[in-house]
Amino acid sequence: MGQIKIFGIKERLNPVKETLSxxxxxxxxxxxxxxxxxxFHRFFPMDKSDFYFPNGRTEAYTIIEISMFEGRTVEAKKRLIKLLFERISTLLEISxxxxxxxxxxxPxxxxxxxxxxxxxxxxxxxxNV
Incomplete structure (x- = not known):
């Protein structure tokens, strides 16, 4: 089971929702x-005035929160994280x-x-993968 929340500035997030999902x-x-x-994906497009983030990020800044059953190996979770960074960068041009x-x-x-x-x-x- 996994529930995924995606947060970003609405002007940047809305146009890429389908592809990002x-x-x-x-x-x-x-x-x-x-x-x-x-x-199970939920998008939270936000007004710029409601989304504070640190220097060094652009308006493409996106937060992905994944809630899931425990049981996956550390290696599987690291593979997921690396794939997400790689494919989001390549396919959506988000750094x-x-x-x-x-x-x-x-549990x-x-x-x-x-x-x-x-x-x-x-x-x-x-x-357990």
Missing amino acids: KVIHECMMDALEYPSDKK PQDVEITIFET KHNWGIRGLPGDELVLNYKV
């Missing part, structure tokens, strides 16, 4: 063996300097999905 999902599938039909990624992992029992605690779900994919 596709890139993120492909990285999830490649790095974490994520199923193609499991896509790695303008992208921040955070992965939040929680399955801390999730409620389709009327069940997450640890009682039958999944059609592996978490």
Whole structure:
């Protein structure tokens, strides 16, 4: 399971939402063996006045927060992060300097999905990759 939030300045984020969503999902599938039909993305386009960020970033600055079940290896998570930086830079021309990624992992029992605690779900994919 994974829920992804993407934050950015609306004038820069809105035009690339569809492509960025596709890139993120492909990285999830490649790095974490994520199923193609499991896509949970939410975009938060923000007014410039509501989005403060440090010097050295441009208006393309984008934050990606990934919440997922715990269980992936450190190597798999690092592969995900590296793929995201690489593909976002190549396909969307957003510099790695303008992208921040955070992965939040929680035990399955801390999730409620389709009327069940997450640890009682039958999944059609592996978490331990």
